[in-house]
Amino acid sequence: MNIFITGGNGQVGFELQRQFAPFGTVLAPTRDELDLANADAVDAYLAKHQPGLILNAAAYTAVDKAESEPEQAKRLNAELPIQLAAYAVKQGITLVHYSSDYVYPGNGQTPWQEDSPTSPLSIYGQTKLEGDLAIIESGCQHLIFRTSWVYAARGNNFMKTMLRLGREREALNIVNDQIGAPTPARLIAQVSALAFTPRASHLTPHIPMGIYHLAPRGETSWHGFASEIFNHARKAGEKLAITPEGTAGIPTAEYPTPAKRPLNSRMAVSKLENALGITMPTWQSQLALTLKEHLDSF
Helix, strand or coil: CEEEEECCCCHHHHHHHHHHHHHCEEECCCCCCCCCCCHHHHHHHHHHHCCCEEEECCCCCCCCHHHCCHHHHHHHHHHHHHHHHHHHHHHCCEEEEEEEHHHCCCCCCCCECCCCCCCCCCHHHHHHHHHHHHHHHHCCEEEEEEECCEECCCCCCHHHHHHHHHHHCCCEEEECCCEECCEEHHHHHHHHHHCEEECCCCEEECCCCEEEECCCECCEEHHHHHHHHHHHHHHCCCCCCCCHHHEEEECHHHCCCCCCCCCECCECCHHHHHHHCCCCCEHHHHHHHHHHHHHHCC
């Protein structure tokens, strides 16, 4: 079976390749091999390779840049999922799609449920929601995993940025009123694989189709996340210029950005846990694993 992974060179896509390699032939074309912004090229690729499973990890994730490039964001976040869903319907296969906490309005302090009202604050969030809804409306067999604050041992992300800045600076101001759960790409891929039962020639999802929140247990702010990164790095013997007293928490209002960020990115994960019969690990334990993987790679 051919397993088509879009965004295969990204953080989530790379981990999906590692997790799904035992189950079939993984197709993860680079941008040079397949331009996902070109709808005709995507149709031709699907027709040629006839995948039996699609994992859509591609996305336009430059949240601020999306405010000035709405068409580019719409193509990858909404139109591509529509295209993949249409193919999945025609072929009777499963589409796994990765979405975001940014589809929610970001107010209050109560964790969002999968059926909570959506009201994105940004172009990025709006286009991600459009993709989610289009997949559902297509009627294809689908799993939509909404996740938050993605990072990994490779690629560009908050953890690696904080490590670099922590080595260079003695003090940092970090937002402390946006609350969510940092989610490593490795965990996203591992849980995705748990949703399938391998058969002789294909993979069958063994949980009901629909939307699931995929994130670790617990919550923190970006300031709390950074502080934990520095704590683990020090314990691992990293030489940091930053001191524990050097990380100051600031409100979002003091760090304006083109796109508005949700203050509440908490997501309840009990639906996923119940469906898979698992307990999601804490964000702290996942950070320790991911940071160790990154530091051990040097």
